[in-house]
Amino acid sequence: MALHFTEAEFAERRARLTARMAEDRLDAMLLFAQESMYWLTGYDTFGFCFFQVLVVKADGSMTLLTRSPDLRQAKQTSTIDNILVWVDRMNADPTVDLRNLLNDLDLLGMRVGIEYDTHGMTGRVARLLDNQLNNFCETIDASYLVSDLRIIKSAAEIAKVRQAAALADGALDAARPLIGAGRSEAAILAAMQAAILAGGGDYAANNFVIGSGEDALLCRYKSGRRVLAENDQLTLEWAGASAHYHAPMLRTLVIGQPSPRHRELFNAALEGMKAIEQVLRPGHTFGEVFDVHAKVMDDRGLTRQRFNKCGYSVGARFAPSWMEHQMFLAGNTQEILPDMTLFAHMIIMDSDRQTAMTLGQTYLTTATAPQALSRHPLELILA
Template sequence: MGFSADVHAARLDRARHLAADAGLDAVVVGAGPDLDYLVGVEGDTIERLTALVMPATGPATIVVPRMELAKVRDTAIASLDVRQADWVDGDDPYALVADAIPAGARRIAVSDALPALHTVPIGERLDVRLELATPVLREGRMIKDAAEIAELRRAGEAIDAVHRQVPQLLHAGRTEREVADDIAAAIMASGHRTVEFVIVGSGPNGADPHHEVSDRVIGDGEIVVVDIGGAVPSGYNSDSTRTYVVGSPDPSAAERIDVLVRAQQAAVDAVRPGATAEEVDAAARGVLAEAGLADAFLHRTGHGIGLSVHEEPYIARGNQIVLREGMAFSIEPGIYFPGEWGARIEDIVVVTADGAERLNVTPRSLTSAG
């Protein structure tokens, strides 16, 4: 599913204005989420250059290998004021980039997804010191429009449907990998087009926030962290974590997870236009600190989400970015006890005019499975 040409035209126009306001003469956007956001062209960076050259004024140009031209023409590009400059092996695509940039341009920025393989030749061809376009491109993607929020809601509903199945999949005697394989199948069956990640962290593995899956056999009474997500057909991502127990939990573990649930709620309650990312992080951290669990919280409270699973804004200590309506990000505090167990609760929220809308609605308390 793609967005209409009108949506992409508005995004391009906004990006041009942001570039001009930043004093940039042109922006070069490589293959990746930024290119998908601006003109609907999907794909990852490869050795053959695909790039959108966007002057601060005037029409943009997409430089694309001829073998990819048909795919590009089957996107919003066909209805946008974007010129097409194709090339074949043996041609110099960097000359096409230079031709698309106004004469005399000196401040040229590139997207952060454009690798050195292409950035260095572009800089040499233009004889300028390239800048990062991140401040310009980030600004557009951070504020989701109504169509993007609808897709994030769709993704949230789909991943919630998967979490509702987890208690039937999670049993003592199964391995983390066996459970993860079933969850991956459920993610695809729920309407996702890709499985981006499946984390099943049982017992002591749950105490590692970066654990994915292993062949460890899940035991009775163990706490299990299940963090899952994928992209729906539009490319927008889901990401939700719930913590389960196989059978009955240790009472002290259940009490600490209750505190974690309260910490996650406090962070959600702190979300509103005008608040800072740091203040939201502090809300979760404060509840945990009051319960003596501050040292068990090892990471930031959240990350932005959209065409990338992780994007700005980041909900972390020291980040004083001011929240605005339309921003979308995770709220996911966790507590981790090495060698024992861990827990994390994660929802995606969207900043509304007066607070936050949760996009995940499955129960956040410790959920029995098996």
């Protein structure tokens, strides 16, 4: 069995989950989010793109219903003992198998929480599931129950995020010598990914972002590579990943002579990050983090150029995104507590003047000031 955490750690997580289920009067949970299954049991796969579900009863017993390719995967990577397989066939409806399983588990008429808001649950599956359970049990949308438990990291989890942050730093180190006029984005991207994999890390939950010239204003991955010009800009967003725990970083680098607008936007980004560090601590909320970011940008006349969020919680995540659901958004009342791992960023995109500037890194919250997990300073990088 290949586990990244001890049996005691998994037992403590299961105890936290069942305690929360008791508070919410849930007789069972249907976990469809891969990160929930991974956090609770160590189960590691990309088979969640097909139908599978982990049933957790109030007494802590667990049953995984999955496809045959993931039977051995679950046995080898998780603490799950009871694994059932639904059979692939034309027009199969695995929610029928699930209903039969729930009946065997004496959950008829019981109160059952379901993770609806996850990439492991398609709209088709949700409709089939609701149809099967409509007259079987009382269903509760419990999409964020496990996610909320996961937002506070254990010491073992923090160690994984620190490893991920070191891998992210190593990726930037590998990229720096390759950034300059006449150099290819392809070589830069390959070096960053190679540094993380060679360092014992994982593929990140979403593609790294790389774009130069006008594409430096994009904040999503796109296909196609470009050669850097004499005077250019390059936006990179990447994450180190260790045992699926992520530590993202974000930078816009300038090739050649930075324009006055580049320097102006960098100063705004740096001021925003420093302002965030003052409220990224207990006694404040995720919404307040966004508010100080917005004030810095708005006071500098950058309302149109800023985004409507400035970061989010990070941890163990699977494709298609390394973002956890708690984000720095206006009105988010989630409190900042010690032992959270949070990615804060400044993204300023001036389409009128075709100028990009970004800055971001991962922090560990403490009882007082946050700890930046990157060893790289928040500075304007010139190449």
